[in-house]
Amino acid sequence: MDRITRGLTAGAAGTTALNMVTYLDMAVRGRPASSTPEKSVEKLADVVGFALGEGEEAENRKAGLGPMLGFGTGLGAGLLYGLLAGRRRFPRLAGTAVLTGLAMAGSTAPMTVLGLTDPREWSASDWASDVVPHLAYGAVAALVYEALG
Numbered sequence: 001m002d003r004i005t006r007g008l009t010a011g012a013a014g015t016t017a018l019n020m021v022t023y024l025d026m027a028v029r030g031r032p033a034s035s036t037p038e039k040s041v042e043k044l045a046d047v048v049g050f051a052l053g054e055g056e057e058a059e060n061r062k063a064g065l066g067p068m069l070g071f072g073t074g075l076g077a078g079l080l081y082g083l084l085a086g087r088r089r090f091p092r093l094a095g096t097a098v099l100t101g102l103a104m105a106g107s108t109a110p111m112t113v114l115g116l117t118d119p120r121e122w123s124a125s126d127w128a129s130d131v132v133p134h135l136a137y138g139a140v141a142a143l144v145y146e147a148l149g
Contacts, residue, residue, distance in 0.1 A: 003083060007085075010142070012074065014141030022133045039116050040066065073107045081095070
């Protein structure tokens with residue numbers, strides 16, 4: 001299996017783990033879903049001149065496209081890891097750290113650039129809500145990448 005396929009597969013598995021941990025956190029703490037994916041879609045649509053529509057139609061598009069940004073980030077981080085790692089075997093902890101960092105940077109950096117969030121202002125709870133699911137992503141993605149090698 002080539003490194004691109006391994007990376008995409010690992011990214012898909014990691015994304016599934018991230019989503020599961022996020023939804024479990026929402027259920028346990030009774031917290032709402034983050035609105036930043038939908039806000040990101042709205043901001044990106046404005047930047048590129050894409051009309052989302054009006055009212056419910058626009059809200060439905062944002063609700064559908066918001067999670068797609070997350071899937072793109074997860075697959076992209078796995079793909080990038082596959083390209084960087086190639087056939088080399090990294091210790092699982094190192095792979096987890098790199099994949100966690102790639103996924104966090106891939107999701108937080110664009111939202112920061114768009115002015116939707118500022119990690120310097122996050123509370124401990126905000127950081128936990130971000131780091132824990134991304135750690136799950138990194139751990140599962142690293143495990144799957146290694147297993148496919």
